[in-house]
Amino acid sequence: MASQKFNIVVIGQNNRLQYEALLFAASLRHCSPGFDGKLYVATPNPGPRWKQNPSLQNEDVRKALSQLDAEILPFDNHVFGESYPHGNKIEALLALPEGEPFVFFDSDTLITGDLTSVPFDFDRPGASLKVDGTWPKPTLYGPGFEGIWSALYHRFGLDFDSSIDDSQPKEHWKRFLYFNAGYFFYKCPRQFGERFLDYAKTIRDEEIPELTGQNLDPWLDQAALPLVIHSFGGGRDALPDGLLDGSVSCHYRLFPLLYARESDRVIEVLETVSAPNKVKKVLKAYDPMKRLIFQGKGHKIREMFDQNALPGREQAIRKAIKAKGLWLR
Template identity: 45%
Template sequence: MATIQNILIVAQDGRLQYEALLFAASLRHFPENRALRLVVAEPQPGPLWADDPRISRPAIRRELRALGADIVPLHSKAFGARYPQGNKLEALALLPKGEPFAFFDTDTLITGPISDVVAGPPTASQLVEPTWPREPLYGPSLADIWGALYDRFGLDMAPTLDTRFGADDWRRYMYFNAGWFTGTCPRCMGARLLDYAAQIERDPPPDLATQTLFPWLDQIALPLAIAAEGGGRRDTGLDGPKSLHYRALPEVYAYGSDHAVGVLETVTRAPHLWDIFNQHVAFRRMIFKENGPVLRQIMVGRPKPLTYWARRKAIMDAGHWVR
C-alpha cells in the first residue's frame, strides 16, 4: 500500500518558528523519516498581514534547511492574520498534486517513525474535545446543526455517524482536531476546504445562527471535506505512539510519556540547536532551567484533565504555565 510522501507545516515569526524547528528536528530524529519531504509554508508580507509574518531568526531558517526542509512562500489570499488557523488550508496548494500528504500544526512533537503511515482515505486527529457546536437550550439540535452543513454541500451524513452514541451525544458526529490530517491529493482537499470554509463564513445555514464560527472554522469544514473525499475516522498511529500534539511545552512534561519527554530533551539539547531553543522563553524555562522535570514530579499520579483548558489550569495552579 502507498504511504505518506509529503509532510506540511506552516511556520512564521514568533513562537511558531521555534515550534517548527522542534517539529523538524523530532521528525528527522527517527532515521525512517529522513526520506520524507518536509515542506514549511512561510506566510509572506501582504495586505492580509499588518506585520511581516516571515521567519525572523536566520539561525532557524538555516537549521530548517539543514534538516532537509523546503521553505516555500505562502501568499495568503483568504485569511492571513485575521484567522491564522486558516492559512493551513491555503498552504495545501503548495504540495504536489496527487501525492499523499500529512499536515501537522507546528506544536507537534514527532515521537516515532511516520514514514509507514498508510495513505488511505483522508482522516484527521480524533483527540478532539466538544468545542463545536454548542447546543442551544431550545434547539436546533446537534443533528440539525451538522445535518444542515452536510445538506448545504450535498453530502450524506448517515455514513459518518458513530451509532454507538445517541443523537444528543457530540461523539456521534464526525468532528476532528485539525492538529493533523491526511489526504491523497492536497490540492483537491485544499480547494474543497477553502470553498467550504468560505461558504460557511459568508452564508452559514440558518441552523448555525446561534453558533460562533471562530476559531473553529477549520475544524467545522474539515469533517465535511473528509467525508466528501471518501474518508472518515481511521487509526494511523498519529494520535498515539507516533506524534504528540502538545499545544504548550508544559503539557509534554505534565502529561506526555517518558518517551516523548526523552525525544523532546534529546533533540533540543543537540549541540547545534540548544542555543537557538534557549532564546525562547518556554524552551528556556521548561528545558534548560529544568522547570519541566519539576512540573513532571508535581503532576505524577494525577489524572489527566479531559480538556485543554482544564490541563492549562492544572499547570497554572502548579506554577509552571508558559507558552
C-alpha cells in the first residue's frame, strides 16, 4: 500500500497559513523526494462568508510554491468561512479530484521523513491520535462522555459499541474514538468531504439535547471527524505508531512551541528547508519566522527547556516563553 499514488492537501490563505504552507512544501520536497502525487495548497475564494478576501494573493508566496511544484487550488465556502475557519479543511476536500486517494495535513506541519514509506490503506481512513481530551467536556448534571458520544453515533445511524476501546475505564475520554484533525486520509476526498460537511453542519445546526452546554468552537471538526472515520470503516489502528506525528511528520502548531519541545531532527529540517534564498526571502516577510528562524530567537526559547523533561502542561511552556517576550506567532 505504501507505493500507492496519492495526493496531499494543505490550506493556504492570506495570513500565517501561507507561510506555513510554503514551509510544508519545502519540507516535503526535501524529506520525501520520491513522493510523486500532487501537492495542493487549497485557498478559499472571496465570497459572502468572508469580510475580506481570504485567498492566497501574495505573489512571492505563490511563486515560491510553484517552484516547489505545489498547485494552488481555489475552493468556495458554502457553509463555513470566517465564522469557523477550521471548516476550510472540510470544504476544500470537495475541490480535490474525485476518486484519488488523499492525505490532508494541517499547514502547521513539517514532513521530516519519507512519506512514501507510510503504509496507508486508503480503504480504511484514519487520523491523528496526537490528541488530548479537549472535547466533549461533560457538565455537572450530565450526560457523560458515553451519553454524548452515543447520541451522536445514533443520530447518524452508526454502531456505537464497535467504536469503544474496552481497555480504557468507563467514562475515560480515551475509551471513545477521538482524533486530532491535524491529518486524515481516505480513498476519495469527495466522499469523505461530503460526509464530513454533512455531519459537521448537522452537529452545529441541530438541537441535539446531549450537546447542551458543549463548546463546538473550535472543536466542531474534531467532534465530527471520529464519526466520519468510523462510518467508512476506519479507526485507531489505521496506521502503525511512530510514523505520522513521529519520524515522518511533525504537527508543531506554533513556532515558539516547536522550538521549545520538538526534537533536534525537527529543528534541523526546519532550518535546512528554510535556508535556500528562494524560500528564505519569502518567509522573512512574516515577522515571527524572521525573528525565530533567521535571527536566532528560536534557539533562545530552546535553551529555556530540557526537551527530555518538559513541563507537564503546555500552558506552563507558553507562560515561560511569554515572560521572556518571545511568544511570537
